[in-house]
Amino acid sequence: MYPASFTYVRPADLAAAEAAFREADDPRYLAGGMTLIPTMKQRLAAPSTLIDIARVPGLSFIRREKDTLVIGACTRHATVAAAPEVRAAIPALAALAGGIGDPAVRNRGTIGGSLANNDPAADYPSAVLGLGAVIRTTRRTIAADAFFTGMFSTALEPGEIITEVAFPGPRRAGYAKVRNPASGYAMAGVFVAETGKDVRVAVTGAGACVFRAAEMEQALARSFTPDALADVRVAAADLNADIHGSAAYRAQLVRVMAARAAAAALSGA
């Protein structure tokens, strides 16, 4: 309940944030704090310095760039869920954001924090990977396919800050998940998108890290219907098994959620 001691700083801009990062011993950025603070309270993390970027100007916005929807890193889940631009352009993304955690968590948690953290059961990574989004940072842009590198790990370098995420507008997309009964995070969540070029299926919750399901993508590319997935079996071998469910169960959920996500995409929800 009581985190270890640290120094709190609130930099005025991104340059100051990165400078503060360079100067500290064991620094961490703090955005919504919805992951970092519980972790610190349990003393699973004990950074020396917290650099609060939540109010750094220019990180909280939602904007259209032609067919692309760009969301600032410190935009909160509740804002994304309610934003008319998101609901119009990618309703599945708004629905996904509106289903993260609970209302109070959505009022603080940010998209940048969720992606940087890359929790294997987080929702946003599936949308980013499923839509083939691009992550823009203080140093470069990173394609979704190269961003999520493993459990709680990403392509971000020390000190690098996500500034925004650019989502190409899909022809249609859908998301479906089953919540872990205890934590509320995804037991299995599947984001399905028909982008115009191809079909992408991204799975979260079921494995060590969000991943694309190639066989499902092929099946949906042939025919974008829930039924197209009926015969696709998901291999359980690499999936998580824990007290909440076996790998076989998660494989089943992935299959069912994929079909429901496809149905949602078709219904435009």
Place this chain on the structure above:
Amino acid sequence: MDEFGIGAPLPRLEDVRFITGRGRYTDDIPMSGLAFMEVVRSPYASARIKGFDISAAQAAPGVLLVLTGEDARAEGFGGYTSKMRKTNRQGEPNFEPPFRILEAERVRFVGDPVAIVVATSAEAARDGADLVLVDYEELPAISDIKAALAKGAPLVWDEVPNNECVFVELGDRKATAAAFAQAAHVAKGEFAISRVAHASIEPRVGIGLYDPVEDRYTLHAAVQAPHTTRNEIATRIFRIPENKLRVISPDVGGAFGGKGYSHPELALVLWAARKCDRPVKWVCTRSEAFLADFQARDNLAQVELALDANGKFLGVKVKNVLNLGAYLTNAGLQCGFHHVGSICGVYTNRNVDWEVSAVFTNTTPIIAMRGAGRPETTFMIERIIDIAAAEMSIDPAELRRRNLIPTAAIPYDTGFVHTYDSGDFEKGFDTAMRMADWAGFPERRARSQARGKLRGIGMAYAIESAAGVRDETAEIRFDTSGAVTIVVGTHSHGQSHETTFRQVVASMLGIAPKDMRMIYGDTDLTPFGRGTGASRSMTVAGSALVCAAERIIARGKQIAAHMLEVEESDIAFDAGVFTTRATNRSVDLAGIARFAHDFRQMPAHLGVGFAERVAFVSDGINFPNGCHVCEVEIDPATGETSIVGYWLSEDVGVVINPLVVKGQAVGGIAQGIGQALCEKIVFDGESAQLLTGSFMDYCMPRAKDLPAIEIKSQEVPAPNNPLGVKGAGESALVGALPAVINAICDALRPLGVKHIEMPATPARIWEAIEQARRAKAA
């Protein structure tokens, strides 16, 4: 009187402080010079302690005091003990493990306390605790019943070979065997009744103070039974007279059996307060609570029910093993014995053969939780009935109906433990069937099926025994201005006594509840009381208040007769006013009180003052009962269950406040649904490490998991207390476990699933469906 007397749905008087944030829970009490305690706990389920190194912790900023198990041993403290003594398989008295407040040599579960750190801030105490070094030699450990009883299992206590602490046979083995020999059918089941956490939302908390002048301790703590806590700490641990310790339990944020008894931390804050001459506070964190709060249930039962060809119950056999955890808490063992009588249910079966065994494991100790043995026993009988019904192709409701104790047969001696002194089970049954439209179920099932869903309906008729601790004292006192204060030894932490006890007194004395003051929760201010638990408070404390009110009326009549100069027999009392029949003159209670405090006016033979204290002892326990029906719909693709209907027709005797009684029932059902659907404490099979260490892994039912619940009360007054009430706190939980599991099993039966263990999580349901599918295919 009607708007606030017995039976009125009076909104609660205690609510205003809670809804405005002005409740006063232990952690809210302001205190100057406060120090904070953190407990250092064993990270191993079983280990030998080879030594402590506290130097770094002692040197840490803000740290005032570090104490270890060695210091506790040097103080010569005693240990906690079980209220119940039984025998082992050899017929000798069972082993009573030493249960100290800090361990010095061996630890026996993950979370076993070994040291404390006290500091000037909670943060500093936590920092200091991280610096206490304990050298452990890890030993093999066991966490579940089967592992404990396996040949060559590691021993939790060297004194207890095979880890079996207690073994007792109950019932009539010969008669039951004879009944089984006659049976046309025997249904068999093995049921694991899962381990759960009380998980009150307020964590456990205590503040210790020590007064060196009086050599006396004060404990502010969230406990259910202040006098019991006082007795345990004073006489068992510190070995001091009880008047050297005052226990104050202010507002308590839920308890359910888990607050107070035998938890070392409350003695530790007092010891620490004495050692560092400051008030010392400890607040449990939730993650710590999952290790250190005693847990509940955890039984493995083999149950057999013998039936004749018509489905008449002939006898029941139970072999139940209880997982005690690593130590005996004050009420852990009781959970295996109390309430075994519930196995007869509301049925005419008379032959019972019951074996109880209780084993130690390297897990957090077990204590009573809401129901304490009754949910377990009720689950056994109500689940085996459904299994029998399925095997004999009889509708489970019909099978129960055939065996129901007829209303005309009450009082009914079950032949095993209980004689039911009141109840109308036929009416309760019929009401529930109507509420749930049991007959219309097949049509609802067909509709679900058309949508690809599995629908099931289940019932359970639960009967429990309440208010087993039969004495309680209450006082009604008037001050010189005529205002009333009522004082009780029970404790209200959600039960709404501040409203319902006043309603009882209001009904008798005609004083508006809001004009009364109520005192409870302080061993210095209240008469000796046994606290709140086992659905006892209204039965015993309520009755004590009735008796005290009767005495107030009787004394009031004597005084009124003197004041109005008539014979006592000429005085009538109604709605707070004494009137003479002849002259129509009158005096109210306040007038009597003012007069009674004036020694110049009071006749010597009546004495002065206007207060009555009564120690009430009830004639026996009572039998709240209720017929539960639960209807579920399952998504076979994901295994997710939604409860689409829940109905309860319950008899808790006379209802003092229907809002409160329904509230208790719904809350109890929610906890039963929690255990049935999602909650379970899980330990790793190898290391006995806790796997459900926070709400991230221990699944608490949320609003969206629970249904709307419909409840009807049918009041069959209890004959053995003046209010006619029966326990209303636990009875609804008792029936919820089997009702929910029966409904789920009913939904899955068409697929070939025979039984599913609780909690029936989506994963487990899906696995069961898969298994049945594979079995069918093979």
Place this chain on the structure above:
Amino acid sequence: MTSVSMRVNGADVRADVEDRTLLVHFLREHLRLTGTHVGCDTSQCGACTIHLNGEAVKSCTMFAAQADGDEIVTIEGVGEPGRLHSMQAAFQQHHALQCGFCTPGMIMAGIDILRRHKSPDEETIREELEGNLCRCTGYVNIVKAIKAAAES
């Protein structure tokens, strides 16, 4: 140490706190607003729910420093005995509390639900209470109370 100032229940406050001080501890211990409770350490129970700039947040999952310059309302600022907020009154009227420990958080969450939904149905209310645990009431009366407050 860090210096924080904020507006709490309409009053300006300023204090020096350790950087690691959680907002909930700042409210409870420094300002003695003990109506905001702590029921867990994984940000799940919602007993600590307050309003930050008009929105429900979990005060156990914020540092006081993060709220510097912000406007906070706690249960004590919602209404008081004799001048109850309609949500508070509905909780009493519908027996939506037993032990009362989850109640401040529930009321703060309930008000926040009505900020976002004019007349929520039962299912919406149940969904929206995802972040608030109650161990006593089984939620039935809490849902009723929030619904009644919406209608009042």
